[in-house]
Amino acid sequence: MAAPLIDGDTVNVLVPVGSLGVGVRPAEVRYGIEHGAHAIASDAGSTDSGAAYLARGVSKNTREAVKADLTVLMAAQANAGIPLLVGSCGQAGGDAGVMWTRDIAVEVAAELGLRPRIALLFSEQDKAVLKRKNAAAKIRPLAPAGPITDQLIDSCDHIVAAMGPEPYVAALQAGADIILGGRTTDTAVLAAVPLMRGAAPGPAWHAAKIGECGAQCTTNNSGAAGVLLRIDGASFDVEPLARDNRCTPYSVSAHMLYENSDPYLLTEPGGVLNVEGARYSQVDERTVRVTGSAWQPRPYTMKLEGAAAGPYQTIMLIGIQDPHVLANLDVFHDRLLAALYARARRTISDADFRISLRIYGWNALTGQPVPAGTPPPREVGILFVATAATQSLATQVARACNPYFFHFPLDRGVELPSYGFPFSPAEIERGRVYEFRLNHVVEVDDPLELVRTEWVDQRA
Amino acid sequence: MTRLRDVSRNVRSKNAGPFWVTVDIFFKSPEDFERYGSSAALGSEVFAAALGIDAALVKRFRVPDLNVLKVSYPRETAQGGVEERDMHQGQQYVRLLDIELDQHT
Secondary structure (H helix, E strand, O other): OOOOOOOOOOEEEEEOOOOOOOOOOHHHHHHHHHOOOOEEEEEOOOOOOOOHHHHHOOOOOOHHHHHHHHHHHHHHHHHHOOOEEEEOOOOOOOHHHHHHHHHHHHHHHHHHOOOOEEEEEEOEOOHHHHHHHHHOOOEEEOOOOOOOOHHHHHHOOEEEEOEOOHHHHHHHHOOOOEEEEOOEOHHHHHHHHHHHOOOOHHHHHHHHHHHOOHHHHOOOOOOOOOEEEEEOOOEEEEEEOOOOOOOOHHHHHHHHHOOOOOOOEEEEOOEEEEOOOOEEEEEEOOEEEEEOOEEEEOOOEEEEEEEEEEEEEEEEEEEEOOHHHHOOHHHHHHHHHHHHHHHHHHHOOOOOEEEEEEEEOOOOOOOOOOOOOOOOOOOEEEEEEEEEOOHHHHHHHHHHHHHHHHHOOOOOOOOOOOOEOOOOOOOEEEEEEEEEOOOEEEEOOOOOOOOEEEEEEOOO | OOEHHHHEEEEEEEEOOOOEEEEEEEEOOHHHHHHHOOOHHHOHHHHHHHHOOOHHHOEEEEEHHHOEEEEEEEOOOOOOOOOOOOOOOOOHHHHHOOOEOHHHO
16 A cells, blocks of 8 residues: 655544434534545444344435435535545445445435546345355354355345455545445445555554544534544544544543454454554543554455345234232243243144243343342333244234233133233234344455445546 | 442443444442452353353453453344344343342452
């Protein structure tokens, strides 16, 4: 990559928001541009919200929200003449998400009278290619996953490989004004321009990690959106984009804990960021300087994410205030579940279904026994979940169970109680369960080997 | 009797990707961190018992600059499965607050 920076030079990245569509603030973007940003960079998603977005190719953020943010950022890009990089477009970063974001960007360009050169980076993977990689022993599992099989690859609806910074650098060198990338590590989008311009890799990657959630690394992470990163040959500075917001050594260093299983090491496509030796100091009231971040090169790998639509669920909800039931909730749960299974098995010939009861107000979030001596709650809600291979079968199970779920007494021989249904019909067809099925990395000979680049050139 | 809730100013849990959960325990003081951050009272077996997981898979990290003990463990099933009860695992820390600390120190 480029030569080391001259002393005193920094590469400055404006991170407008933790995720495109969450809400950039025009005043913050102006501040970053006025303070010397060389690029605007943000991701647009992650795996955080679940497998449904990758499996279905649908964004979590609305089109309107993404368009509003792109309108501010594309105007700033054009006015300042600096590149705009967006990673993991459309939440999961599948091809559908990139094309969805492309269509919004083209619409915004027309409305603003702009003619940008847009690079599209696709990292959704062909199953045949992955099978060849697997046959060549180039795919390996990450804990706690097992080895990948052709069958597992085939079971996924969509598979993406998380890109590093190299495809972004290549697109910038080919003249891109705007890059809309598929699945990319959150850090790679932010590190691309600093690495291209010769910043040291340790500070570049560490700055990117600190900035990847926008203002999450500041003291006011709800009332502000973005940060400005300044990276040089040995360190980086991070400063909030909002004038009344601050970074402190604590707010910045604590961000290494967030959503990371390891607070010191972060594995990226071409190496590992090691921040064990990092030191955080306050430069001025709002800015923190970080030194001692180290980058350890490793053979180039890309993380694979694969998701699929699984079985269907139909749900019902009841509310219970009956004090006798509430005083014996665990017994009630076990008896009711047994009665529902017995009832459903008597009436439905296809026995391949599953029933789960979750008692909200008691132990729904863990399913584990509550500590001995826990006093009874005043009210609980019991969520009934039937899971089966088809929606119709899941609903049959729910309908068969309905009268038992509604009237099941704690003890036999008493008048049947009626619990509180909030809806009629009581059952709700919830749709499919979406599952992540891959937790593996693939070795590549070249960082662009599994990436396709397309152009929407409005300058031409 | 001292419990984890008494010596921490914040405990949080969160998914770290679809296959892992991470818990951050922010101790109230460097003294509390020194006393309990490495103690057997907060050893892997204790977390395994409280969370119903395999102790061999529990990873612990000390972050002295922040007075933090970080504990990470794989989920039993990937995020969003058929039996999902807490998509982002953000409520799982509550089970840890009553871990008793004195019996081990």
